[in-house]
Amino acid sequence: MAVIAWWWLLTVVVVAFHSASSAVIESTWEVEYKYWWPDCKEGIVMAINGQFPGPTIDAFAGDTVIIHVVNKLSTEGVVIHWHGIRQKGTPWADGAAGVTQCPINPGETFTYKFIVDKAGTHFYHGHYGMQRSAGLYGMLIVRSPKERLIYDGEFNLLLSDWWHQSIHSQELALSSRPMRWIGEPQSLLINGRGQFNCSQAAYFNKGGEKDVCTFRENDQCAPQTLRVEPNRVYRLRIASTTALASLNLAVQGHQLVVVEADGNYVAPFTVNDIDIYSGETYSVLLKTNALPSNKYWVSVGVRGREPKTPQALTVLNYVDATESRPSHPPPVTPIWNDTDRSKSFSKKIFAAKGYPKPPEKSHDQLILLNTQNLYEDYTKWSINNVSLSVPVTPYLGSIKYGLKSAYDLKSPAKKFTVDNYDIMKPPPNPNTTKGSGIYNFPLGIVVDVILQNANVLKGVISEIHPWHLHGHDFWVLGYGEGKFKPGIDEKTFNLKNPPLRNTVVLYPYGWTALRFVTDNPGVWFFHCHIEPHLHMGMGVVFAEGVDRIGKMEIPDEALGCGLTRKWLMNRGRP
Numbered sequence: 001m002a003v004i005a006w007w008w009l010l011t012v013v014v015v016a017f018h019s020a021s022s023a024v025i026e027s028t029w030e031v032e033y034k035y036w037w038p039d040c041k042e043g044i045v046m047a048i049n050g051q052f053p054g055p056t057i058d059a060f061a062g063d064t065v066i067i068h069v070v071n072k073l074s075t076e077g078v079v080i081h082w083h084g085i086r087q088k089g090t091p092w093a094d095g096a097a098g099v100t101q102c103p104i105n106p107g108e109t110f111t112y113k114f115i116v117d118k119a120g121t122h123f124y125h126g127h128y129g130m131q132r133s134a135g136l137y138g139m140l141i142v143r144s145p146k147e148r149l150i151y152d153g154e155f156n157l158l159l160s161d162w163w164h165q166s167i168h169s170q171e172l173a174l175s176s177r178p179m180r181w182i183g184e185p186q187s188l189l190i191n192g193r194g195q196f197n198c199s200q201a202a203y204f205n206k207g208g209e210k211d212v213c214t215f216r217e218n219d220q221c222a223p224q225t226l227r228v229e230p231n232r233v234y235r236l237r238i239a240s241t242t243a244l245a246s247l248n249l250a251v252q253g254h255q256l257v258v259v260e261a262d263g264n265y266v267a268p269f270t271v272n273d274i275d276i277y278s279g280e281t282y283s284v285l286l287k288t289n290a291l292p293s294n295k296y297w298v299s300v301g302v303r304g305r306e307p308k309t310p311q312a313l314t315v316l317n318y319v320d321a322t323e324s325r326p327s328h329p330p331p332v333t334p335i336w337n338d339t340d341r342s343k344s345f346s347k348k349i350f351a352a353k354g355y356p357k358p359p360e361k362s363h364d365q366l367i368l369l370n371t372q373n374l375y376e377d378y379t380k381w382s383i384n385n386v387s388l389s390v391p392v393t394p395y396l397g398s399i400k401y402g403l404k405s406a407y408d409l410k411s412p413a414k415k416f417t418v419d420n421y422d423i424m425k426p427p428p429n430p431n432t433t434k435g436s437g438i439y440n441f442p443l444g445i446v447v448d449v450i451l452q453n454a455n456v457l458k459g460v461i462s463e464i465h466p467w468h469l470h471g472h473d474f475w476v477l478g479y480g481e482g483k484f485k486p487g488i489d490e491k492t493f494n495l496k497n498p499p500l501r502n503t504v505v506l507y508p509y510g511w512t513a514l515r516f517v518t519d520n521p522g523v524w525f526f527h528c529h530i531e532p533h534l535h536m537g538m539g540v541v542f543a544e545g546v547d548r549i550g551k552m553e554i555p556d557e558a559l560g561c562g563l564t565r566k567w568l569m570n571r572g573r574p
């Protein structure tokens with residue numbers, strides 16, 4: 001008789017434990033800089049209500065979330081993006097500065113109000129300048145009243161990377177001529193906690209006991225032990241909001257069954273560790289069937305770039321165990337440049353049964369070439385030779401009020417000239433252009449986007465770029481090596497069971513294909529989720545159903561800057 005995997009039994013049972021009525025979750029959040037010790041060294045974080053990371057939003061699908069954001073920063077604006085929430089009917093609440101709203105001025109309050117229409121593991125983060133990198137983030141969990149997974153407990157693991165250099169200094173460095181690279185992060189954080197000048201597992205290394213971390217109770221950098229009971233099933237909700245690092249997470253002695261990616265169930269598959277890129281979320285199920293008298297490391301390490309940052313560690317501890325640390329060294333993170341291993345993980349992800357298939361044909365196709373360039377000797381990232389310069393007036397407002405001088409009306413090229421560009425070499429002409437043009441799509445069409453990677457400015461290097469689309473889930477149709485061949489590579493697309501996601505990785509020297517339906521009137525950012533890359537122009541903007549935007553209710557408070565501010569001040573007057 002065939003043995004049925006334990007998680008499969010769990011996934012077929014459906015339980016309902018939430019009443020049909022939807023609730024309103026309302027909160028006031030004061031955002032301010034605060035001294036903090038994220039990695040046992042004093043730094044400055046962006047805290048919400050004095051907390052770092054920010055509070056977890058825990059809602060049910062269908063609930064209305066109302067967050068009054070009070071900007072208590074003395075000298076800069078702020079916005080918050082609800083990553084993974086589609087904002088159907090509320091594009092003004094998407095929280096992307098310059099795209100959907102103006103930054104909230106110091107001392108002012110802005111109210112986000114939106115419906116979390118679909119269950120999933122999400123997070124929120126700052127989307128102005130490099131504020132995400134300063135620690136403006138937290139988890140956003142949307143539960144299903146009809147959860148199809150059964151588990152006994154759950155943990156949220158919000159992963160991030162941390163620099164000792166302030167974001168203001170980082171922004172200046174990246175915008176300088178010549179550009180000064182910010183380098184690799186000093187620490188990796190799990191739920192805002194890491195260890196810079198010590199190691200929890202030092203007694204396994206050369207340093208020995210003298211480098212072992214000593215924590216006092218309530219230390220802000222002290223890891224949070226995952227306390228579990230034997231023979232139970234736990235859901236780990238994992239999100240990566242790193243500024244730069246691609247990560248790999250493992251739980252020693254335990255396998256992980258991947259069940260959710262970016263808020264969509266996937267066909268369950270079992271792995272020893274997961275790769276997670278900035279902007280992605282996963283849920284994995286973990287069965288506590290290891291020896292309960294032992295303790296086990298949860299380790300997070302860097303992949304995709306040569307790691308100069310130590311692993312982040314915390315401990316999985318069965319309740320009957322003592323407080324000591326595991327008696328064996330932490331798992332070794334798979335070697336950073338084994339890209340084939342990373343690809344094989346990505347290619348294991350398929351939609352769970354019951355998910356809609358993508359439409360069979362697309363109406364429009366973009367081929368977006370990702371290059372690193374120079375603009376007047378400033379280092380930039382460009383898409384089809386345009387480095388995005390986000391305008392002062394938010395697109396959503398300039399489109400609503402027909403303010404045609406607010407941005408470049410000419411759209412960037414839909415395709416790069418495939419034949420003439422060698423993606424394996426540095427650009428023959430390193431110079432690029434800057435622009436604020438956007439792509440316009442009518443409502444109800446199917447759009448394919450091919451992301452095409454290339455060599456950087458110097459040397460033989462092509463970087464990883466996790467691309468995130470606001471306002472949508474998209475189907476990941478496939479990944480390929482080298483240059484995309486239009487008319488040929490489309491035949492390899494997976495139209496049977498591609499996963500729905502909101503973030504997808506573009507591997508070095510390769511291409512990634514995705515498909516989405518323009519079903520959400522608004523203006524939506526589509527960009528590399530690596531904070532320095534976005535800062536250097538690596539993004540595009542999609543406007544959808546612009547004729548609907550004119551009739552849309554957008555709070556004036558979202559548009560109190562640039563040309564929309566002028567328009568609103570003169571409203572009703574000639």
Ligand SMILES: [Cu+2]
Pocket residue numbers: 464465466528529530533534538
């Ligand atoms: Cu990038």
